[in-house]
Structures are given as structure tokens and as C-alpha cells.
Amino acid sequence: xxxxxxxxNVNYFYQTKESEIKALDGVSFDVKEKxxxxxxxxxxxxxxxxxxxxxGLLFPSSGEILIDGKKVxxxxxxxxxxxxxxxxxxxxxxxxxxxxxxxxxxxKKDPQKLEFANELLKKYDLYNFKNKxxxxxxxxxxxxxxxxxxxxxxxxxLLLDEPFSALDFQTRLKVCDDVYDIIKSxxxxxxxxxxxxxEALSMSNKIVILSKRPAKVKEVMEINxxxxxxLSKREDDDxxxxxxxxxxxxx
Amino acid sequence: MKKTKQINYSKARKLYLKNLRKDKxxxxxxxxxxxxxxxxxxxxxxxxxxxxxxxxxxxxxxxxTIIDLGKTGNLWIHIWTSLYETIIGFIxxxxxxxxIAIALWWSERLRKIMEPYLIILNSLPKIALGPMIIFWVGxxxxxxxxxxxxxxxxxxxxxxxxxFISCDNDKILLxxxxxxxxxxxxxxxxxxxxxxxxxxxxxxxxxxxxxxxxMGEYLSSKAGLGYLINYGSQILKLDIVMASxxxxxxxxxxxxxxxxxxxxKFKR
Numbered sequence: 001x002x003x004x005x006x007x008x009n010v011n012y013f014y015q016t017k018e019s020e021i022k023a024l025d026g027v028s029f030d031v032k033e034k035x036x037x038x039x040x041x042x043x044x045x046x047x048x049x050x051x052x053x054x055x056g057l058l059f060p061s062s063g064e065i066l067i068d069g070k071k072v073x074x075x076x077x078x079x080x081x082x083x084x085x086x087x088x089x090x091x092x093x094x095x096x097x098x099x100x101x102x103x104x105x106x107x108k109k110d111p112q113k114l115e116f117a118n119e120l121l122k123k124y125d126l127y128n129f130k131n132k133x134x135x136x137x138x139x140x141x142x143x144x145x146x147x148x149x150x151x152x153x154x155x156x157x158l159l160l161d162e163p164f165s166a167l168d169f170q171t172r173l174k175v176c177d178d179v180y181d182i183i184k185s186x187x188x189x190x191x192x193x194x195x196x197x198x199e200a201l202s203m204s205n206k207i208v209i210l211s212k213r214p215a216k217v218k219e220v221m222e223i224n225x226x227x228x229x230x231l232s233k234r235e236d237d238d239x240x241x242x243x244x245x246x247x248x249x250x251x
Numbered sequence: 252m253k254k255t256k257q258i259n260y261s262k263a264r265k266l267y268l269k270n271l272r273k274d275k276x277x278x279x280x281x282x283x284x285x286x287x288x289x290x291x292x293x294x295x296x297x298x299x300x301x302x303x304x305x306x307x308x309x310x311x312x313x314x315x316t317i318i319d320l321g322k323t324g325n326l327w328i329h330i331w332t333s334l335y336e337t338i339i340g341f342i343x344x345x346x347x348x349x350x351i352a353i354a355l356w357w358s359e360r361l362r363k364i365m366e367p368y369l370i371i372l373n374s375l376p377k378i379a380l381g382p383m384i385i386f387w388v389g390x391x392x393x394x395x396x397x398x399x400x401x402x403x404x405x406x407x408x409x410x411x412x413x414x415f416i417s418c419d420n421d422k423i424l425l426x427x428x429x430x431x432x433x434x435x436x437x438x439x440x441x442x443x444x445x446x447x448x449x450x451x452x453x454x455x456x457x458x459x460x461x462x463x464x465x466m467g468e469y470l471s472s473k474a475g476l477g478y479l480i481n482y483g484s485q486i487l488k489l490d491i492v493m494a495s496x497x498x499x500x501x502x503x504x505x506x507x508x509x510x511x512x513x514x515x516k517f518k519r
Contacts, residue, residue, distance in 0.1 A: 083424070
């Protein structure tokens with residue numbers, strides 16, 4: 001598989017009135033196509049900065065970020081962003097929410113895109129809720145809608161910024177499975193940021209461990225568990241072993 | 252979605268609903284009782300001479316005065332003048348205030364430049380500008396509307412700007428990640444997201460625009476409820492003053508109840 005995303009020796013400084021803060025210190029890693037990669041690290045280490053850089057919302061102070069071999073540009077159209085909270089617009093119906101991106105890009109009349117949006121809704125059991133408002137849906141369903149909203153635009157890379165952290169534990173495991181299932185069946189490449197080690201372990205095939213600020217790549221681990229879903233991966237014999245390895249690396 | 256046809260409520264549910272209804276009725280009775288006691292006591296005290304009706308008027312005298320004013324035909328002119336000034340002032344102030352807020356949201360630099368002026372203008376008692384307004388636009392309806400606008404517009408600007416700015420930054424990032432331009436962020440996110448704040452601004456402005464109208468009419472006017480209050484106090488007919496205040500109460504309440512259903516409609 002070829003590299004979809006490459007970070008090459010990326011440095012990033014935050015400017016504040018008081019001083020210049022180094023957030024990233026020579027960060028290099030890559031994400032292969034259809035990979036599920038997780039970034040873990042102590043809180044405040046600059047994980048979200050990495051996502052913002054990838055999305056073209058920020059730009060590196062030095063170094064290069066490539067998607068598909070091409071440098072990331074401002075508001076790069078090749079990524080889809082999922083946030084901690086679903087950020088569904090309460091005044092819009094589910095259908096209006098998931099077609100928001102099409103509307104913004106003036107593609108709301110493209111029958112193929114609309115058909116694709118409809119298909120996604122049907123496939124992931126949300127079609128009956130098409131004309132409902134977000135507040136009528138459960139937390140897990142809302143997060144699924146948020147994922148579909150990004151998928152409608154057919155991004156080549158999905159960025160997930162702790163997308164489950166606002167959910168309670170029960171819902172979280174379920175939504176984790178759902179989101180994983182959707183990403184896999186749509187054959188998407190994903191980059192997940194989380195501070196939850198077991199979440200990273202259960203979802204990804206590669207984990208990039210970051211140090212505390214300024215973030216450096218401490219280690220890149222390939223993960224290979226038996227089990228199809230994140231939940232079943234948690235039952236793998238080696239799960240605990242890996243967990244401990246990462247835990248030691250973090251503290 | 253009310254289930255009105257379901258009959259088999261449990262005992263506890265029946266009790267709960269019954270108590271709910273009881274509570275509502277008691278509150279409603281309480282509200283009317285308070286008004287009735289107030290009016291009754293006022294009338295009683297005035298009739299027995301415990302308070303001097305010349306200074307305190309009385310409900311019966313107020314009603315008589317209103318009927319009297321109605322017969323001479325001027326009452327409707329006064330009511331209409333005040334209502335007209337208030338509604339026009341209310342609409343113009345709300346529109347202008349919101350437009351200024353949008354401009355200030357759009358340009359952070361403009362916002363920073365304007366900030367101290369907004370604060371000063373907000374704390375300036377607008378009534379102080381009264382004499383100047385009369386020189387600028389002449390006395391009468393125009394001056395009153397200007398006063399009304401001055402009182403509402405800064406408050407509208409500040410409240411709406413706060414609502415715009417408090418929009419969740421991640422929502423803006425989300426829009427940006429989907430290639431939204433600034434117009435789209437404004438019209439598809441910031442404005443609909445601020446609708447609840449807009450409705451509370453409307454409710455506040457109902458009250459404030461009445462303040463503006465009455466102040467304006469005190470300053471200089473030939474008609475209106477504020478004029479009537481002023482006139483009544485000058486010729487020492489306090490019944491006219493009290494009658495005007497009663498009418499004001501009714502009008503302000505009416506306008507408030509016209510605006511408040513909007514809140515229910517748009518509340519999430």
C-alpha cells in the first residue's frame with residue numbers, strides 16, 4: 001500500500017503574546033492507504049495540532065505534510081473532519097445536516113451525490129430518521145450522522161478528534177464499533193486522535209506514540225489482533241500486554 | 252407529541268397529572284387574586300378616605316377618565332401615536348443593531364476599534380441627548396422615534412454580537428473543513444445559531460422601546476401617552492396620569508405577548 005499521508009520532519013510553533021511555544025518537534029510518520037492510525041500522547045501534547053495541520057487549518061513552521069504526494073493546501077478538500085462532539089445543527093433535519101457539505105460546495109443538485117447520501121443513510125439505519133431533527137436522536141445515532149456528513153463529501157482521509165469522548169462508556173463501545181464498521185466498509189483511511197489507550201488499540205492497526213510537548217514521535221507500533229470488531233479485539237490475549245507497553249511509553 | 256387517547260394511565264401517573272393541573276390552576280387563581288386584591292384595596296382605601304384620591308386616583312376614577320378621554324376622541328390619537336412610535340423605533344433599532352453586530356462580527360479589527368465606543372455609548376444615559384435630538388430632527392414624532400432607536404440600538408448590537416461570537420469554534424472549523432466561505436459561515440451557521448438570542452433581544456427591546464417612546468414624548472410632543480402623562484401632571488389632573496399609565500401597561504403587555512410565542516416556536 002502506498003502512503004496516503006506523510007509528515008516529514010514537521011515543526012510547529014504557537015505564537016502567543018508572552019512567548020513562542022514549540023508544539024511539534026520534528027514529527028515524522030506516515031499513514032498508508034486504508035490504514036487506521038491512532039495518535040496517542042499525554043494531554044496537551046499537540047495531537048489536535050497535528051490534525052489541524054493535516055486539514056490545512058494551520059501550516060507547519062518548517063517541514064512538509066503531503067497527502068497523496070501533494071502538499072496540503074488551505075482548507076484542503078481531501079480530508080473529512082470529525083470532532084469531539086457531533087456538532088449537528090439543531091435547526092436542520094438529519095438530511096439537511098448530512099448534505100450541508102454538498103450545499104456549501106454548490107453540489108446540492110448533483111443526483112449522484114444525493115443518491116450516495118441516501119445510500120449511506122439506508123446502509124447505516126438512519127433512513128427513517130431523515131426528516132427528524134438531531135435532538136430526536138440518541139447520542140450514538142448523532143455521532144453516526146456526523147460521520148455520514150463527512151463521508152458524503154468522499155474525502156480520501158478521515159480525521160477523528162476524540163470523536164467518542166463526549167459519550168458515556170456503554171454508548172462509546174457501541175459507537176466505536178459502528179464507526180469502525182462504517183470506515184472499514186467504505187474503505188476509508190483514518191487518523192484518530194485519542195487519549196484512551198484501549199480505544200486506540202481496539203480500533204487501529206498502527207499507533208503513533210507522542211511525547212509530551214513539544215511532541216516528538218516516540219514510537220510507532222504496528223498492531224495486529226485477531227477479531228473483527230473493536231469490541232472483540234479487546235478480548236485478544238495480547239491486548240493487556242500492548243496496553244502496558246504503551247502506558248509505560250506515555251509516562 | 253401528546254398521547255391524548257391513551258386511557259390506561261397508572262394510578263401514580265393520574266395523580267401526577269392531577270397535581271400538575273391543580274398547580275397550574277392555583278397559580279392562575281393566585282395571579283388573578285393578586286390583581287383583584289390590589290384593585291379592590293386601592294378602591295376601598297380611596298373610598299374611605301384613607302388615601303387622597305386626588306393624589307392616588309382610584310380604579311373607578313381611572314375607568315371614568317379613560318371613558319371620558321375616549322368620548323372626546325383624543326384617546327385613540329394618543330394611543331396610536333405612542334404605539335406607532337414604539338413599533339417603528341423597535342423595528343428600526345432591531346434591524347440597525349443587528350446589522351451593526353454582523354459588521355462587527357465580520358471584521359475583528361473593526362470590533363476592536365469600536366469596542367471602547369460601544370461601552371461608552373452603552374453607559375451614556377441616552378436621555379441626555381434629548382435637547383440635541385430636538386434641534387436635529389425637530390420636536391414631535393420624529394424626535395421620539397430617534398430617542399427610541401438610540402435607547403435600543405446599542406443594546407441590540409452588544410447582545411447580538413455576544414451571541415455571534417459565542418458560537419462554538421469547532422462548528423466554525425467544521426464549516427471551514429467543508430470549504431465554507433465567510434458568507435456561508437454567517438448565513439448557514441452564525442445567524443441560525445443566534446436565533447434564540449435574537450428572540451430574547453426582541454423581548455428586551457419591547458420594554459426598552461416603550462421607555463424610549465415615553466422619554467421622547469416627555470421631552471417634546473403634541474400627542475401620545477407620554478404627552479398625556481406630562482399634560483395631566485401639569486394641570487394637576489393625576490387621574491389622567493394614572494389612566495395613561497394603565498393603558499401603557501396594557502399595551503406593553505400586549506406587545507410582549509405578541510413576541511413571546513416566537514420563543515416557543517424556535518426554542519430547541
